[in-house]
Amino acid sequence: MTVHDASWVRQTMVAASERPSAATGVWLWARNNLFNGWLSTVLTLVSLIAIGWGMLSIGPWLGNSVWNASSVNECRQAMNGAPGACWAVIRDRWTQLFFGFYPAHLYWRPVIAFALLFAALAPVLFTALPRRMIWFSILYPGVAFWLIWGGSLWSPALAYLGFIIGFGLFASLARVNMGLATAAAVIGAATWWIGATGPLTSQLSAIAPIDLQTVASRDIGGFLLSIVIGVAGIAMSLPLGMLLALGRRSGMPLIRTMSVVYIEFIRGVPLITLLFTASLLLNYFLPPGTNFDLILRVVIMVTLFAGAYMAEVIRGGLAALPRGQYEAAEALGLDYWKAHRLIILPQALKISIPGIVNSFIGLFKDTTLVMFIGLMDPIALAGAIRANTDWQGIYWELYIFIGAVFFAFCFGMSRYSMYLERRLKTDHR
Template identity: 60%
Template sequence: MADIHFVRKAMIEEQEPPAATTGVAGWIRENLFSSPLNAVLSILSLGFVVYVLSALLPWVMSPTWSAASLNECRELIGGGHGKACWGVIRERWLQLMFGFYPKELYWRVVLDFALLLVAVAPVLFNTLPRKMLIFSAIYPFLMPWLLWGGSIWNPVVAAAGFVLGFLAHKYAKPVLGGLTAVILAFLVPVLWWFLLAGPVADGLASVLPLALETVESRNFGGFMLSITIGVVAIAISLPIGIVLALGRQSDLFIVRSLSVGFIEFIRGVPLITLLFVASTLLNIFMPPGTDFDIILRVIIMVTLFASAYMAEVVRGGLAALPRGQYEAADALGLDFWMAQRLIIMPQALKISIPGIVSTFIGVFKDTTLVSIIGLLDPIGLSNSIRADQAWNGVVWELYGFIALMFFIFCFSMSRYSMYLERKLQTGHR
């Protein structure tokens, strides 16, 4: 019997994949019901979520936004306790946001934080025009003037100190050498700020008085205070942490010893202790009659605390780099600072992104500790609100609102860090 062979002359048309493997059904099958164990766990988890939402949603969906007191809330919900009293948020949300800042000056706070978004945008997203970085450099001097007010010449002469330090370094380096130029770049601004800035600002104010209404620090509070402390501490702690990390790895004994001593001392002391030092002890070491703003003292201590932790995060990134990167920089003939700026530090910071953002989130959440030293952050304001007889007994609503606001800020930072990691990903998956 002869063999019969069949050769296909036409290809079969491509068919659609099974419906159970694509779309929503495919995702559910792959992620929730891929095995008997996963199916059981998914069903149990779904039941737990339904149980929680069935108890939570009636509490949240409470018709008490118009209430003016806790008693009115109870009347609106029929005398029960199973629903939230949102009237306290409607009545006190401005206080939770701005503290006791004058109401007619709220526009300054809103403008200040709107400009903050403009200032950080070119730093966070390099697709924006680089010229916007000029405003990013100006904003640190504009922010305190908008919040605290006073003469416009105070931030101007403060910025002039940095300009003088830059000019001193630029013109001293070719003549006196790099180390002397760095020392002058540090000494010239310090001498300017301590000796000349005050008289120059007063003289300019007498000639051209441009000023905003002054607001005392005791009027600061709520999320405005937390954001102010958090943003300043986050922005300053990163460069200080980088310097400390480099100092800890330095071959110079004095520089390494000072860096190690500072980092270990700060990391070994609780933040609340540093805040008590800022609020009570720091004025003892100042000259008599010195008025050192309490918020400025807190910002300094929180910044130093964050810088010590940031230094260890950056040092971990530096330690993770292969030795070949340093050797490649030496082979290219780069000096120390050029090697750090162009080769070492960009890679170390990319490796350290998760730790850096975790430190940022921790610093922002730690701003609530200032309530212990008498500053009225959102937690401190919630205590004063509950001290009002009309709202005595309201707890979960206030803390829930505060937690939601902190979650929005911290979750945004976390999402941005993940976006940045994906953008800078250069390895193979």
């Protein structure tokens, strides 16, 4: 008898059995993440009790919601004395929360500007799109300004021409001297904007009028105001922060000292102080009769404030790079600007993505501080709505709605930063 004929030798393989139910799916995830130790189990049970208590407390209030009413008294009558949420105030005043006192028949203009914002951001945020679309991203600020504020289209067009003049002067003199090229570009563009833009706009408007109804800045409010200030501050604070970070690490004592003084001064002063400066004190330093738009002043101050914090975030990324990266750039024969543009800054920015996005989120939420200088942001509009006799007594519904909208924007930025980190990840850990 051979070994293979022995009764104790298996002749066929046993079919694979399914894993126990406790070792698959939800049960496995719960055991590994919620009940993987006594401390985790206690925290899970306490959390479940807190969530259950919250649902039992808030559930009846949400379940007795009223959506159709024209005043808080109608809401209370529909609730029959029981506690409940009066969401009718959102339905009645949502346009005011989003647009402020913007003329109702012109709502289509900020809506189009907001839709075009995504088209302008797409080629910047996603590399799969054609790079030639970046031209629309460059032109978008002028288009958005014209749509929201109105006036003549020639005004933003001539403003862009100032940038072209400055770039032309810089490109023509850059090979001679970088400092001279930069000074010539700034002086040339500023001279064009101050001396030529106004008269030429009037002349071109008389010859070929391309105008939209003008909307005053005092009528712009709500989430429209927060988005304008937030997007403008985010777009301009990043390049300003990069320049300040490079200036703080510069080997030239004057540039380094100026950058350090600026960053430390801005970081030591509250944002609300700078906003009051923009609102009240700045006019004292301007020539008599100068009309400097308040929203523009706020955007400038917010940009200067955020740029200082952005500089420190980027400086941390620069400090995290090994010295070998700088030596490699020098070995390739690259000058200072090419080395930072092609090798140093891309890596430093990748390292700094979490801090950069965190600063962006904080900047967007800080736009609510403009209520203290008289601008009607969503929080200020909520107070104005509550002051109306029809909606006196409304409190939680307005702030919950405003918080939910801010959360949607901030959560979107957070998720994109996570996507960007995964896309740019080059290690295999």
